[in-house]
Amino acid sequence: MARRRILVTGATDGIGLALVRRLASRHDVVATGRRDIAAAQRLLPEGVLYIKADQSRPVEAAKAVGRGLLEIGWRELDFAVLNAGTGWAGSPQDEAAKSVRETVDVNLAGTGALAHIMFSFLRPASGQLTLIGSVARSGSSQFATYAASKAGLYGLSRALGQEWRGKVRVQLLDPGPTMTDMHEKAGLKTGWTRQWFIRPDDMAAMIEAAIRAGTTPKTLSFLQYVSGASIFGRTIR
DSSP: OOOOEEEESSTTSHHHHHHHHHHTTTSEEEEEESSOHHHHHHHSOTTOEEEEOOTTSHHHHHHHHHHHHHHTTOOOOSEEEEOOOOOOOSOGGGSOHHHHHHHHIIIIIHHHHHHHHHHHHHGGGTOEEEEEOOGGGGOOTTOHHHHHHHHHHHHHHHHHHHHTTTTSEEEEEEEOOBSSSHHHHHTOOOGGGGGGSBOHHHHHHHHHHHHHHTOSSEEEOHHHHHHOGGGGGOOOO
16 A cells, blocks of 8 residues: 555644544654644654644644645645644633634634645645534534534535645545543533544544545544444555
8 A cells, every 4th residue: 555645733632643643654644733842742653743833823823834844845745634623612602702713713714724735735646635624513502613613614625625626635524523622621511421422543533434435525423433333444545
């Protein structure tokens, strides 16, 4: 199997970290995140390259990733998985304006800015851009801004898919609830329902299979998890 060059954002926690760990033994991977380099290297597999990029500052983050890829000598990418995300949970009227701004910046503006930078790296390899959305994009109680930002990714993926047709493939994946720290960080108490969430490693396997299939948009749900375990062996090639 030929090795591929793959970039994963939001790669030092949750789904992104699980995906990097899954891919690193078979492919050349660049990870990005907001952690300092020393902290990131303690989490990432050996050999994974890291670029610090905080998407709460969209323009700076996009420039940092583009510059970082050139500095390590990468001018082509086969896959770019834009996974970085954040959110706040609670009644919409209680959410501070600062939180609204950060969620939109990280999830939508930061992803959009980085997607534009990725075009010049993906086009030479006829590569694929994958945006990681959420099932919440259709509307989710206590996640109003988060849902809105993920709905924006749906529109972005459709627009880029039309603009870049024949040049770069564009895909949107919408994971269901996953056992990451995001809910706790957002302030949401999941209680007993958490036992029905998908483990990050299993979600990473579903994401890899979906990336390989190229279907868009694609919902990655618990029902698919319990009925489609055989797809987890499918790997990017």
